[in-house]
Amino acid sequence: MSDLLRVENLGISFGGLRAVNQVGFSVKPGEILSVIGPNGAGKTTLFNMISGIYMPGDGRVVLNGDDVTGMRPDLLARRGLSRTFQNLQIFQNMTVLDNAIAGYHLTESGSLLADLFRLPGARARVRAAREGAMALLARVGLDRAAETEAGSLSYGKLKRLEIARALALDPKVLLLDEPAAGCNAVETEEIDQMIAEVARSGVAILLVEHDMKMVMRISSHIVVLDHGEKIAEGDPATVSRDPQVISAYLGTEAAEAADA
Numbered sequence: 001m002s003d004l005l006r007v008e009n010l011g012i013s014f015g016g017l018r019a020v021n022q023v024g025f026s027v028k029p030g031e032i033l034s035v036i037g038p039n040g041a042g043k044t045t046l047f048n049m050i051s052g053i054y055m056p057g058d059g060r061v062v063l064n065g066d067d068v069t070g071m072r073p074d075l076l077a078r079r080g081l082s083r084t085f086q087n088l089q090i091f092q093n094m095t096v097l098d099n100a101i102a103g104y105h106l107t108e109s110g111s112l113l114a115d116l117f118r119l120p121g122a123r124a125r126v127r128a129a130r131e132g133a134m135a136l137l138a139r140v141g142l143d144r145a146a147e148t149e150a151g152s153l154s155y156g157k158l159k160r161l162e163i164a165r166a167l168a169l170d171p172k173v174l175l176l177d178e179p180a181a182g183c184n185a186v187e188t189e190e191i192d193q194m195i196a197e198v199a200r201s202g203v204a205i206l207l208v209e210h211d212m213k214m215v216m217r218i219s220s221h222i223v224v225l226d227h228g229e230k231i232a233e234g235d236p237a238t239v240s241r242d243p244q245v246i247s248a249y250l251g252t253e254a255a256e257a258a259d260a
């Protein structure tokens, strides 16, 4: 199967700091690739380059065979690459359903204006977005909370809502930045299962996550960064036993998680 996302020799500097240097990897449909590494290793910077927030200093991002290096996030989203952020980007005082509907507005140019002026087709589009949003909420187990104000949801449910919104654009590639951060063990497992289900539907998933048990459980493939460099790559069992990875980052915790 061909790569959905290929990252080639990606690099960026901030002043004198080489935050990411010559990093490359690829992800196929249905794969979950996790990027791990100590604080400041360059994981979020790498995500920001792939998702069009930072223009890479060097290298290329290839999405479905097309060079999309430095393309704006909204255009990338239309081409099938969506992301979530480390910090929740939920509208706390809107309902869960309206938050999910907000995910659709990127795909329909001019739809907000059309809705305001009640242009022909607007009502049908609003109805379609509503139905789509309800289906998404069912997919992440939040359909019964559709009319609840988002601010009153548990943290784990907010994280799931954020993933639902990223799925509104029907992405081929989904970037998840710390989807389990701040979640308890039960919430983390729920998110785990959801991510695995999304991958099974053929989406290529790129994950940054500090929860090593989760990473070892769900990743098909792991890339390890340290000081902006890729120091290892492979399946969870291989990476967790790599001496360089253990001394840079993992200690014995990951090896134990991989054995569990």
Ligand SMILES: Nc1ncnc2c1ncn2[C@@H]1O[C@H](COP(=O)(O)OP(=O)(O)OP(=O)(O)O)[C@@H](O)[C@H]1O
Pocket (backbone or CB within 6 Å): 014, 017, 019, 037, 038, 039, 040, 041, 042, 043, 044, 045, 046
């Ligand atoms: N906009 C920026 N300007 C200057 N330096 C930056 C910027 N963004 C990131 N950095 C620096 O680049 C390096 C990599 O940071 P990054 O946030 O990508 O690491 P990370 O692996 O995501 O860390 P964490 O696990 O703590 O989220 C750090 O030294 C950071 O201080």
